Amino acid sequence: MDREHIKGATEKAKGAVKETVGKLTGDEKLRAEGKLDKAKGAAHKVAGDVKDMAHRGSKRQDK
Secondary structure, three states: OOHHHHHHHHHHHHHHHHHHHHHHOOHHHHOOOOOOEEEEEHHHHHHHHHHHHHHHHHHHHHO
């Protein structure tokens, strides 16, 4: 797991907490922030996946 994957997991967890608290308290702004954080987390995960694929591809070319 690289830095991007860790950032992604952290953002998604933070977003889930914010979204849940926003739902429970009726705070639509907090709920929206949570959704945004979850989307940022997903983007970091994709970035990490792309880096992993590029790294694996470069290792295969070295052989």
